[in-house]
Amino acid sequence: MTENLIANLEKLLALHHQLYKVAFQKTDLLKKNDIEALKETLNYEQKFVQAINQMEAERIELTSKFLGRTDELTLTACIEKADTSNKEKLQNIYDEFKKVMDDLKNINNLNKQLTQQALQLVSITINTMMPQEGDHNYQKPDNKNGQTKRRSIFDSKA
Numbered sequence: 001m002t003e004n005l006i007a008n009l010e011k012l013l014a015l016h017h018q019l020y021k022v023a024f025q026k027t028d029l030l031k032k033n034d035i036e037a038l039k040e041t042l043n044y045e046q047k048f049v050q051a052i053n054q055m056e057a058e059r060i061e062l063t064s065k066f067l068g069r070t071d072e073l074t075l076t077a078c079i080e081k082a083d084t085s086n087k088e089k090l091q092n093i094y095d096e097f098k099k100v101m102d103d104l105k106n107i108n109n110l111n112k113q114l115t116q117q118a119l120q121l122v123s124i125t126i127n128t129m130m131p132q133e134g135d136h137n138y139q140k141p142d143n144k145n146g147q148t149k150r151r152s153i154f155d156s157k158a
Helices: 002-032 035-067 075-081 084-129
Strands: none
Touching: 002 035, 002 084, 035 075, 075 084
């Protein structure tokens, strides 16, 4: 039973390493502003997320059987219960998971910041292209709703 759990955890760890590589690719694409490739990468990333979710469900089932309970199904609990030969393997997997999760967290925070900066740039660009109407103290009496006309990027008169 322990061997199945270890095999599952190793597969799960490999998927997380692959997910990190994809997140790193996203960072590069965000820097290059390559939207089409970014879309493809996001779709590719979703496949890894789905695979991780499936492996995680299997891990929960295996961990529950290994620990003989349905609560606190953590890797730490498995390490505590494992025999000495498997304890070291599980500890190595735990250490590696901790590292890859920290790496994923950091790269995802960087990607989030890059995305926010790109959105700010788009917003600033749109604001500079769109003429702003001045804030007037006086409104025409026939404008009863208080609605102002929004100007288009192109002012044209026929």
